[in-house]
Amino acid sequence: MHRIVLVEDDPDIGQLIGGWLGKHDMDVLVEPRGDMALARVAAEQPDLVLLDIMLPGLDGLSLCRALRGRFAGPIVMLTSLDSDMNQVLALELGANDYILKTAPPNVLLARLRVQLRQVKAAPAPIISQGSRLQLGTLFIDQATRTVRLGGQTVVLTTTDFDLLWQLASHAGQILSREALFQQVKGRDYDGLDRSMDVAISRLRQKLGDSAEAPTRIKTVRQKGYLLVPDEWS
Incomplete structure (x- = not known):
C-alpha cells in the first residue's frame, strides 16, 4: 500500500x-x-x-x-x-x-x-541535510538517532545505528572493515574480530535485506561493505 x-x-x-x-x-x-x-x-x-x-x-x-x-x-x-x-x-x-x-x-x-x-x-536520489539523510524510503536522522524505512520506525542499537550512518553517508562507496572499526568502534581492526560482520547481518535483517543474496548492503570480497543507493525505493 x-x-x-x-x-x-x-x-x-x-x-x-x-x-x-x-x-x-x-x-x-x-x-x-x-x-x-x-x-x-x-x-x-x-x-x-x-x-x-x-x-x-x-x-x-x-x-x-x-x-x-x-x-x-x-x-x-x-x-x-x-x-x-x-x-x-x-x-x-x-x-x-x-x-x-x-x-x-x-x-x-x-x-x-x-x-x-x-x-x-528510478534510482533513489540521496538527500542530505546536515544530520539527516534520505535514500528513497530510508530516512536517517543522526540528531535524534531515528531510522525509518517505508514510513516504519526501525529500532537499532547504538553500534548498529552508527554503522548504518557511516554506510549511508558514504552510499555507493566501499568502506573497508578497517575504516568501519575506526569510525564506529574507535579502534583498529585486528584481522580476527567478526563483530562488524555480525552487525552487518543485523542491519540487513532489520532493513529487509536478504541474508543469502543481499542487494541493499553488499559484501565486497576482500574490500569491505557497500550500501547501494538505488535499492531503497
Whole structure:
C-alpha cells in the first residue's frame, strides 16, 4: 500500500479524496495546514505528497519549494486554480504534476499511479541535510538517532545505528572493515574480530535485506561493505 500525505484544509474534500484513493491501495493522511506540513511529511515519510495551493499558514507553492529540498518522492499539486501561470510556477518549483480538482477521480488515480511507478523505476536520489539523510524510503536522522524505512520506525542499537550512518553517508562507496572499526568502534581492526560482520547481518535483517543474496548492503570480497543507493525505493 502506498502512503500519501494530502495537504488540504477543506475537511470534506480531504475525506472525499482520502476515501476514494483508500479504495485503490493508497493510505491517505490528511494535513489541514501548510505550516505544519513539513513536519508531517518528515514524520510520515510518504511515497507521494499531494498539495492544495490555497492553505492556511503556508501556501502550497511555497510549501512545494520547501519540500523539494527535503523530500525525494513525487509532489503533485491538486488545486481548483486553473491558471497557466500557477501551473508553470509549480513545475518550476519542483512539482511533478499539476491536477485540477475538477478532474474525474479515475484520472486523478491514474496520474498518481504514473508518479508512483516512476519512483519505483528510478534510482533513489540521496538527500542530505546536515544530520539527516534520505535514500528513497530510508530516512536517517543522526540528531535524534531515528531510522525509518517505508514510513516504519526501525529500532537499532547504538553500534548498529552508527554503522548504518557511516554506510549511508558514504552510499555507493566501499568502506573497508578497517575504516568501519575506526569510525564506529574507535579502534583498529585486528584481522580476527567478526563483530562488524555480525552487525552487518543485523542491519540487513532489520532493513529487509536478504541474508543469502543481499542487494541493499553488499559484501565486497576482500574490500569491505557497500550500501547501494538505488535499492531503497
